[in-house]
Amino acid sequence: MTGDTAPVRPGEELPLEALREALRGRVAGDVDALSVEQFPGGFSNLTYLLRLGEQEYVLRRAPLGPVAKGAHDMAREARLLEKIHPALPVAPRPVLVVEDESVIGSPFYLMERRKGVVVRTRLPGEYAALPDAPRRLSMALIDTLADLHAVDIDAAGLRDLGKPEGFNARQVAGWAGRWRRAREALKDTGDLPPPAQLRDELVIAWLEAHTPPESAHTLVHNDFKLDNLMLDPADPGQVTALLDWEMTTVGDPLVDLGLTLTYWTMPELPGGAPNRVGAASAGFLSRDELVARYEERTARHVTSSLPWYEVLGHFKLAVIVLQIFARYRAGQTSDPRFAPLAGQATWLIGEAWRRISEQGTSSGEDGQSGGTLE
Numbered sequence: 001m002t003g004d005t006a007p008v009r010p011g012e013e014l015p016l017e018a019l020r021e022a023l024r025g026r027v028a029g030d031v032d033a034l035s036v037e038q039f040p041g042g043f044s045n046l047t048y049l050l051r052l053g054e055q056e057y058v059l060r061r062a063p064l065g066p067v068a069k070g071a072h073d074m075a076r077e078a079r080l081l082e083k084i085h086p087a088l089p090v091a092p093r094p095v096l097v098v099e100d101e102s103v104i105g106s107p108f109y110l111m112e113r114r115k116g117v118v119v120r121t122r123l124p125g126e127y128a129a130l131p132d133a134p135r136r137l138s139m140a141l142i143d144t145l146a147d148l149h150a151v152d153i154d155a156a157g158l159r160d161l162g163k164p165e166g167f168n169a170r171q172v173a174g175w176a177g178r179w180r181r182a183r184e185a186l187k188d189t190g191d192l193p194p195p196a197q198l199r200d201e202l203v204i205a206w207l208e209a210h211t212p213p214e215s216a217h218t219l220v221h222n223d224f225k226l227d228n229l230m231l232d233p234a235d236p237g238q239v240t241a242l243l244d245w246e247m248t249t250v251g252d253p254l255v256d257l258g259l260t261l262t263y264w265t266m267p268e269l270p271g272g273a274p275n276r277v278g279a280a281s282a283g284f285l286s287r288d289e290l291v292a293r294y295e296e297r298t299a300r301h302v303t304s305s306l307p308w309y310e311v312l313g314h315f316k317l318a319v320i321v322l323q324i325f326a327r328y329r330a331g332q333t334s335d336p337r338f339a340p341l342a343g344q345a346t347w348l349i350g351e352a353w354r355r356i357s358e359q360g361t362s363s364g365e366d367g368q369s370g371g372t373l374e
Helices: 016-023 074-087 133-149 167-185 200-209 253-265 287-298 303-329 341-359
Strands: 034-038 046-052 055-061 094-098 108-112 218-220 229-232 235-242 249-251
Touching (some): 055 074, 133 235, 133 253, 133 287, 253 287
Antiparallel strands (some): 055 108, 094 108, 229 235
């Protein structure tokens, strides 16, 4: 699949006249020739292609319907990119921030348009004739993550972006709270198994009891995955953009790695499409090879401490998809891609519990202790 656009989905249209006036005199291009298309991927923020004559921009705004306080902060994301772009060129350059909600219904920002291939569930035709495409793509993914974690947060003025001390404990508390609120919203719908069967609270308790100290303090993307990369159509080993900086902060880099491994090893991606790129597909790096490459690029020895981060990765993704499903169930969005997400959240919790159970009574490093939830 490419990063091409599609017509705007019904119900997600932009008010063109108000948008024209908000852009007039503030960006290059022919504002009167404004046309809008939509990027079809993604489950959270809405992303559009704006054409102003020959000039193109990407517009990002929060999803429709109520959003949690502090979430989907477009102004924060744009200010963040202003600092990251010089230090990490694969981060797109922001162009304009509009915080006036009256223009399109929420704050938004424009960034430069990057072009390339977005690989979601299968290897696209552009790479069919390249026998080493799966391996080159795998290397590009993990090398970009290593580059992200190598950004000097002090030189880039990013250390104040978050509070790295105690980051892991706050991750567990924050995601547990979000999970419980989404679960409560669905308590009478029958979409989730009963708590004793779901074992979600056991997963939370294990994460709380085994929280390690931070392995390091770096930039953390917080949603690093393959389809947030754009790749050169002629070379899957070259990244042209890293996208979706909404949740970026400063914290433990292994939180990123744990979530990346979650996506990489899932048989189905959010929405239910079979995952034909990743650890289970021929030619791609296995989970262990991906970890070994990360260790090589970062000079960090992380293998022994990864189980906690992978359980957290599965839990975080379960929270994300359940929050989206709760919005869908409440009628705040009608996107049919969201219909299977409750089942996927259930699977992710089950997979997190399976990984916990595999730990048995073993002891880990970096502050982790094994044990069962007795």
